[in-house]
Amino acid sequence: MKEINLNPRSYQRAIFQTCVKKNCLVVLPTGTGKTLIAAMVAVERFKKFPIEKVLILAPTRPLIEQHFESFKKLLPDNWADMQLFTGKTPSSRRKKIWQSAEFVFSTPQCIANDLRKGFYNLEDVCLLVIDECHRCTKNYAYSYISGEYRKSARHQRIVGLTASPGSDKEKIQEVCNNLGIEAVEVRTRRSPDVLPYLKELEFEKIEVSFPLEFIEIRALLEEIVKEKIQELRNGNFLKGPANKVLLLKLQSRLFEELRRTRDGRRMRAVSACAVALKILHAIELLETQTLSSFVAYLREIFQQASEKKSRGVQKLARDKRFSKAYTLALSCGIEHPKLGKICELVRKRFDEKKDSRVIVFAQFRETVRKIARLLNKIEGVSAEIFVGQAIKQHGDEVTGLKQKEQKELIEKFREGTVNVLVATSIAEEGLDIPEVSEVIFYEPVPSAIRKIQRAGRTARLFPGSLKILVTKNTRDQAYHYSAYRKEKRMLRNIHRLEEGFKEKDKQERLFE
Structure with missing residues (x-):
């Protein structure tokens, strides 16, 4: 492609061929040239529809600025009118720039806000590129923009770029549904056409022992957590195993119920939940971070108690086990x-x-x-x-x-x-x-x-x-x-999805 100031690698050319024909999810390791593929597809679409626009989205201002600069380096000077939208660009100016711009680089929030205000529509956008497209779920701005694009664009083409779409099959499928994906191109560091371009990665898992002094502190805190979880079970608020995620969900549910009707049982359950979560966080700091961060967090809880932030935290600060854990941490003399x-x-x-x-x-x-x-x-x-x-x-x-x-x-x-x-x-x-x-x-x-x-x-x-x-x-x-398990599951699910799209394509060709 003579317009691009860089020679694409074999896998980039192969992925490009898919992207120009179908809405495509591209899964490539960081640093293997997703931006070049996007630029190649942008050039191809713009040559095919020269009076239309290309819209490139990325979730943060530094990232979209990076794409803007990359495209300017990859394409000849003045080859297209490229414009950058960020939160710093006033909406009235964006509305005016949109009319004449040919390549628009933006954070999704800017475009979503402008579309909702009716400043412009996406009717004449011939290519939508979404970077870090694993975010295209639920109420994130990507999902809204993609939906509007698929409803209004005359000549649609979507390219979603990510290093990892997530491990859950349902989430990957949600991203694909929201983007109208028709094909998947996935490569890993070990893919035969990528391997020659990447250097050796030496991996080492290094294990360290959890100090006996820390084990004693943890045991005291675990007693408090067990007590609070038992309170929740006794009140029929919690069944089965308890962990941080389940407690956060329970806390959210209890808050919602208390908005509708306030009662003492639920108030006590919210307090038990909050204390259990605080202690679980303290244990996480002790196990995985530093003793100084653990001490700072316990000191913060004592401060909250002195300011009478909540009855639960005041009761926790008076708990002898909590006080002993704090004293042991201050005196253990190791990090x-x-x-x-x-x-x-x-x-x-x-x-x-x-x-x-x-x-x-x-x-x-x-x-x-x-x-x-x-x-x-x-x-x-x-x-x-x-x-x-x-x-x-x-x-x-x-x-x-x-x-x-x-x-x-x-x-x-x-x-x-x-x-x-x-x-x-x-x-x-x-x-x-x-x-x-x-x-x-x-x-x-x-x-x-x-x-x-x-x-x-x-x-x-x-x-x-x-x-x-x-x-x-x-x-x-x-x-x-x-x-490790999630990464394995992600690759398995994405490869199955890739094969599913290929099989569907094969069946469609048979009936043409």
């Missing part, structure tokens, strides 16, 4: 062993290769801050935290990075003035983070989508390694195997 292990791994990486780039993923900001402080004590390491925009207080410190600050930090990481990013989930999806030598999970995540997106940051153009820290006899182990 979570994963902190020492992560320092060991990063030190070894930079001893072997001075110009390494490393991303450490952790679930909570408190953990991210702790890890960064420790890593900066290692010679040759310059670590920075990489978190979302929300401003959060941590004692005397505040965290939160504006999008401009995120971009500046990514540029420092690219240049090497920062060589370790310690990141929360903000670095998992979409941002144009340079390829890294090593990705370390401080804890496993029980999500196939998040695991795949985290791992996709390494071993693209250069060999890389993925290391996952797992604390034995804790929920770390359950989360690790949960993500």
Whole structure:
């Protein structure tokens, strides 16, 4: 394709051929060129329908800006009138720009709002590209836009892009239904036509022992959780096994019932639910994060009790088991062993290769801050935290990075003035983070989508390694195997869907 300033790989050409003929779900590992496929399809559709538009959507402003810049690099100057819509673009200006624009790049919220206000319609859009299309479920703006597009566009074509559509068959089917998908193109790192283009990924699961001191603290807290769950069972609010997800659903249901009719039984059940959830969160911090984050959380509960935030939390603060757990944590004199292990791994990486780039993923900001402080004590390491925009207080410190600050930090990481990013989930999806030598999970995540997106940051153009820290006899182990099973199930379900579409296509050709 002479308009594109890049030679596509064999699998990109094959996927492109499917996308120009049918509404297609494209599942490709991070960093394997989904944007180039989208650009190729955009050029083909625009040449076929030159007075119509191409609409490219991505869920965040940094990601859609990244697509905008990528298309400008891939296509000749002034080949098409490309315009970028974000929340910063006033709606009145978007309405005017839409009339003459040929390629529109936008976050879905902007387009959905404009469509609802009747500023324009999608009648003359010949291609809709939806990045991170696994979000196209329920009430997310993607679902509304896709529905409007399929109702009004004269010459329809949809391309959905994702590294992981999710593990549940029902969710994958929902995404396909919402996008009107007619074909699926899926590749993994091990696909024969992708394998030659990717470098070796070294994987290692590293187990650490859960300290005896922590086991004693956990036992005290587990007694409180069991007591609260028994209260809920005695009141016939809960049956069968209890876990965080079920308790959250129960809490939501009880709140809904209390809006309709208030009674003491339900109020006490809500309180028991809230206390159980607080203690489960505390246990998760103790098992998977850091002792300092656990202590900070318990201190926060004592603060809530002193401010009389709720009777439940006041009663919890007076519980001798809770107080003893707090005292033991303050006096045990050790930290979570994963902190020492992560320092060991990063030190070894930079001893072997001075110009390494490393991303450490952790679930909570408190953990991210702790890890960064420790890593900066290692010679040759310059670590920075990489978190979302929300401003959060941590004692005397505040965290939160504006999008401009995120971009500046990514540029420092690219240049090497920062060589370790310690990141929360903000670095998992979409941002144009340079390829890294090593990705370390401080804890496993029980999500196939998040695991795949985290791992996709390494071993693209250069060999890389993925290391996952797992604390034995804790929920770390359950989360690790949960993500593994979900990823296997996702691939199985998506391949079945792919084969189903191919079989349907074959049957249709037989009756032509």
